[in-house]
Amino acid sequence: MPPTLASLVQHSALKLTVRAGEDHLDRPVRWAHVSELADPVPYMEGGELLLITAMTLDAEDPQAMRRYVRRLARAGVVGIGFAIGVNYDTVPEALLTAAREEDLPLLEVPRRTPFLAISKAVSAAISADQYRAVTAGFEAQRELTKAALSDGPAVLITKLAAHVDGWAALYDTSGAVVAAAPEWAARRAARLAPDVARLRERAAPASAVVGADDSSGDRVELQSLGTGRRVRGALAVGTGAPLGTAERYAVHSAVALLTLTTERSRSLQSAEQRLGAAVLRMLLSGQQDHARAVAGDLYGGLLDAPFRLVIAEPAGEGDPAGLGALAEAMESAAARCGEAVLVVPEGARLVVLAADGGEAVAACQSHEAAEGEELVIGLSAPAGPIAAASAYKQAEQALSVARRRGQLLVEHEQLVAGSVLPLLADDAVRAFADGMLRALHEHDATGRGDLVASLRAWLSRHGQWDAAADLGVHRHTLRYRMRRVEEILGRSLDDPDVRMELWLALKATSAPDA
Numbered sequence: 001m002p003p004t005l006a007s008l009v010q011h012s013a014l015k016l017t018v019r020a021g022e023d024h025l026d027r028p029v030r031w032a033h034v035s036e037l038a039d040p041v042p043y044m045e046g047g048e049l050l051l052i053t054a055m056t057l058d059a060e061d062p063q064a065m066r067r068y069v070r071r072l073a074r075a076g077v078v079g080i081g082f083a084i085g086v087n088y089d090t091v092p093e094a095l096l097t098a099a100r101e102e103d104l105p106l107l108e109v110p111r112r113t114p115f116l117a118i119s120k121a122v123s124a125a126i127s128a129d130q131y132r133a134v135t136a137g138f139e140a141q142r143e144l145t146k147a148a149l150s151d152g153p154a155v156l157i158t159k160l161a162a163h164v165d166g167w168a169a170l171y172d173t174s175g176a177v178v179a180a181a182p183e184w185a186a187r188r189a190a191r192l193a194p195d196v197a198r199l200r201e202r203a204a205p206a207s208a209v210v211g212a213d214d215s216s217g218d219r220v221e222l223q224s225l226g227t228g229r230r231v232r233g234a235l236a237v238g239t240g241a242p243l244g245t246a247e248r249y250a251v252h253s254a255v256a257l258l259t260l261t262t263e264r265s266r267s268l269q270s271a272e273q274r275l276g277a278a279v280l281r282m283l284l285s286g287q288q289d290h291a292r293a294v295a296g297d298l299y300g301g302l303l304d305a306p307f308r309l310v311i312a313e314p315a316g317e318g319d320p321a322g323l324g325a326l327a328e329a330m331e332s333a334a335a336r337c338g339e340a341v342l343v344v345p346e347g348a349r350l351v352v353l354a355a356d357g358g359e360a361v362a363a364c365q366s367h368e369a370a371e372g373e374e375l376v377i378g379l380s381a382p383a384g385p386i387a388a389a390s391a392y393k394q395a396e397q398a399l400s401v402a403r404r405r406g407q408l409l410v411e412h413e414q415l416v417a418g419s420v421l422p423l424l425a426d427d428a429v430r431a432f433a434d435g436m437l438r439a440l441h442e443h444d445a446t447g448r449g450d451l452v453a454s455l456r457a458w459l460s461r462h463g464q465w466d467a468a469a470d471l472g473v474h475r476h477t478l479r480y481r482m483r484r485v486e487e488i489l490g491r492s493l494d495d496p497d498v499r500m501e502l503w504l505a506l507k508a509t510s511a512p513d514a
Contacts, residue, residue, distance in 0.1 A: 002126060003126060004026055005105050008121060016107045016108065016109060016113070017108040018108075019091055020100045020103075020106035021099060021106060024104075027078040027079065028047065030045070030046070031047065031126075032123075035050060035051075036056050037056065041071050041075040046076025049107075051081040051115045052081070053086040054088060055087055059088065059094060060094050066098045066101065068098070069098040070102060073104045078105065079107060080099060081115070081118060082109060084109065084110065133244060134246070134290075137245060137246040144253050154170075157179045160250060161182065163247065164247045167180070167184075167185035167188065167238045168236065168237050170233060170234075171189075171196050171233050177190055185238070192220065192222070195210045195222060199222050205255075207222060208222045209221055218239065220236055221237045223235045223236075223237075233258070256271065256278060273343060273344060275299070276299060276353075283388035284388055285389075286389065302354075303385045306356040306383060307356055308353075308391070309351070309392055310380075311396055312375055312377045313349040314375060315374040315376045326377070327343050330343070330352055331343060333362065333363035337358070339358045342354070351395075352364070361379075365379070367409070368408075376403045377408060378401075378402055379395060379411040380398070381412045381413050398410040398414075401415060429504075430509065432505070433505035433508035436489075436505045439488045440452050443488060450471075451481055451485055454485075457471050459502065
């Protein structure tokens with residue numbers, strides 16, 4: 001369970017005192033956030049414990065405090081932590097009354113308890129909860145794997161239902177229920193036959209969230225089992241609430257294991273794809289150790305050396321069959337030399353992870369799409385497991401360039417070999433640059449100073465005032481012009497992002513056409 005207001009109050013080191021909202025201390029705390037803004041709501045996501053000292057608040061004004069607390073409550077803030085002994089010796093009565101009227105928990109924070117201690121306590125509790133969830137998920141994975149290997153799908157379904165604290169059911173290729181747990185779940189699962197039929201019409205892997213009936217109140221997730229060519233079955237999991245991390249691990253493990261046990265003849269390829277998708281998801285989410293554990297002997301070799309990530313899509317209205325041809329070419333090349341290759345269909349695209357310098361990558365680089373099978377392919381630079389997410393972005397960037405240039409294949413290394421300046425010739429970039437600098441050009445057109453040239457000289461000297469010499473003006477004049485730039489644009493030149501955007505805008509408006 002994530003931390004709650006109650007668990008923070010019970011934390012002996014924090015010494016927090018409940019002053020309002022005693023009946024709502026069971027609310028989970030997603031984060032502890034410090035803000036002295038009069039209206040911090042635009043920066044809230046909901047679920048925060050807001051920590052304040054009322055430095056900028058009129059905390060003794062009843063009307064102001066009613067408006068303040070009401071906004072926080074409506075934004076989903078779960079409570080307020082007020083530090084006494086900083087700006088106020090006690091919690092102001094107006095704030096306390098407003099919190100009680102809104103039934104919003106208000107915790108009194110003693111002077112000796114820094115806000116940082118509360119933030120650390122929340123962070124530690126969240127991390128511990130996530131660790132417990134991941135550990136429980138892998139324990140479920142081991143138990144489900146043992147059940148699948150030694151006892152079969154029916155026992156696996158029973159174990160899965162226990163792990164998600166709900167019910168589970170397995171459907172065969174015809175949509176009939178072949179296993180359900182607990183026993184009463186078979187009738188409930190049978191009522192989902194129309195939803196399972198619709199799921200079977202979609203290419204695997206596919207999923208849907210449905211309701212068993214109007215009275216059960218269950219949240220039911222359906223997951224297809226099998227390949228894109230033929231869905232071999234479906235899994236239904238019913239719970240009273242959305243699945244948590246541990247439950248999600250269990251369901252994903254069950255899907256992979258049931259795919260293995262329900263496929264015939266060509267089942268191995270389908271199961272490998274689903275396992276590969278799980279490995280890829282873990283790699284992209286930064287779970288390299290988990291990915292390596294799941295990959296095992298099947299894909300583990302890929303993670304021990306640099307690999308390339310390939311993303312391919314049909315070009316325009318091209319035939320999606322071209323993706324299958326590319327996958328077959330890369331898999332065949334890898335098989336001939338004993339390489340491992342991870343192929344994952346991802347919607348309308350194909351994602352492939354292959355060894356750098358291997359035959360699968362070579363087959364991709366030399367691939368020629370057949371007539372009517374137009375493709376665009378993006379190939380990342382060599383990467384390791386820790387940089388999988390970056391490699392994915394590189395492949396997507398290369399794919400985008402390939403589509404824009406009308407090329408079959410673009411490698412990311414080709415994009416970083418030259419300068420970024422030719423890219424500024426894009427019409428959309430120039431439109432952005434013209435819009436950003438328009439107000440400065442309009443100012444200069446009045447003859448009241450050359451702000452654009454001054455800005456270019458100042459930025460070229462990295463914001464140093466000796467750029468005034470390049471312009472033949474005094475430093476004070478250059479300082480005044482930069483203040484005018486800030487006033488006209490409404491942005492601070494102390495912000496490095498602003499400097500970068502202005503410099504690129506200046507370069508874009510002077511860049512030659514590509």
